[in-house]
Amino acid sequence: xxxxxxxxxxxxxxxxxxxxxxxxxxxxxxxxxxxxxxxxxxxxxxxxxxxxxxxxxxxxxxxxxxxxxxxxxxxxxxxxxxxxxxxxxxxxxxxxxxxxxxxxxxxxxxxxxxxxxxxxxxxxxxxxxxxxxxxxxxxxxxxxxxxxxxxxxxxxxxxxxxxxxxxxxxxxxxxxxxxxxxxxxx
Numbered sequence: 014x015x016x017x018x019x020x021x022x023x024x025x026x027x028x029x030x031x032x033x034x035x036x037x038x039x040x041x042x043x044x045x046x047x048x049x050x051x052x053x054x055x056x057x058x059x060x061x062x063x064x065x066x067x068x069x070x071x072x073x074x075x076x077x078x079x080x081x082x083x084x085x086x087x088x089x090x091x092x093x094x095x096x097x098x099x100x101x102x103x104x105x106x107x108x109x110x111x112x113x114x115x116x117x118x119x120x121x122x123x124x125x126x127x128x129x130x131x132x133x134x135x136x137x138x139x140x141x142x143x144x145x146x147x148x149x150x151x152x153x154x155x156x157x158x159x160x161x162x163x164x165x166x167x168x169x170x171x172x173x174x175x176x177x178x179x180x181x182x183x184x185x186x187x188x189x190x191x192x193x194x195x196x197x198x199x
Contacts, residue, residue: 021040023041023044023086023087023088024083024087026040026041026087027041027078027081027083027087028083030074030075030078030081031078031079031081033078035075038071038074038075041071041074041087041091042071045087045088045091046067046071048088048091048092048160048161048162048163049066049067049070049071049091049092049095049161050063050064050067051156051160051161051162052092052095052096052099052156052157052160052161053066053067053070053095053098053099054160055144055152055155055156055160056095056096056099056103056152056153056156057099057102057103058141058145062102066095066098066099066102067095069098070091070094070095070098073094073098074091074094085170086163086166086167086170088161088162088163088167089163089167089168089170089171090171092157092161092163092171093171093172095161096153096157096171139194139195140194142194143190143193143194143195144190144193146193147186147189147190147193150182150186151182151185151186151189151190152186153172154168154172154179154182154183154186155183155186155187155190157171157172158179158183165179165180165183168183
């Protein structure tokens with residue numbers, strides 16, 4: 014991120030963006046692209062499609078920069094855009110196969126024996142399969158909270174519900190995920 018943008022808040026960056034300062038978009042991208050990408054991978058199950066979605070999210074941010082409401086959280090707004098794009102993509106493609114990104118891969122080395130790596134990949138595959146059995150709403154709330162790294166208030170804002178609802182739905186989704194994965198006795 015350029016030095017001149019390091020001390021600016023998201024609202025200040027959005028004000029610059031509203032004035033068509035492309036450097037402000039670059040700064041916002043640097044701050045939030047990873048969380049948007051993680052959320053898109055979780056919801057689409059495909060890193061290549063997630064890359065496309067990230068680009069589309071920031072293009073929409075550019076195109077709708079005048080519609081941003083400063084009182085809202087930028088990351089919640091960006092993930093809401095991402096969620097809508099993921100829904101559109103799923104409706105068109107209906108491809109729900111989960112591919113593991115290279116960032117999730119663990120390799121055997123001095124710290125990890127081949128047995129540990131095999132166990133990790135087995136448990137990760139089991140968790141991914143369990144995640145895919147959840148309803149779209151459960152997947153969405155877990156992805157926003159944990160892959161998108163949204164706080165509870167930011168998740169409530171992005172999903173258009175109360176904070177209490179986010180707590181409840183998160184707990185319920187985690188419970189269903191534990192049941193789908195066969196419990197947490199591993």
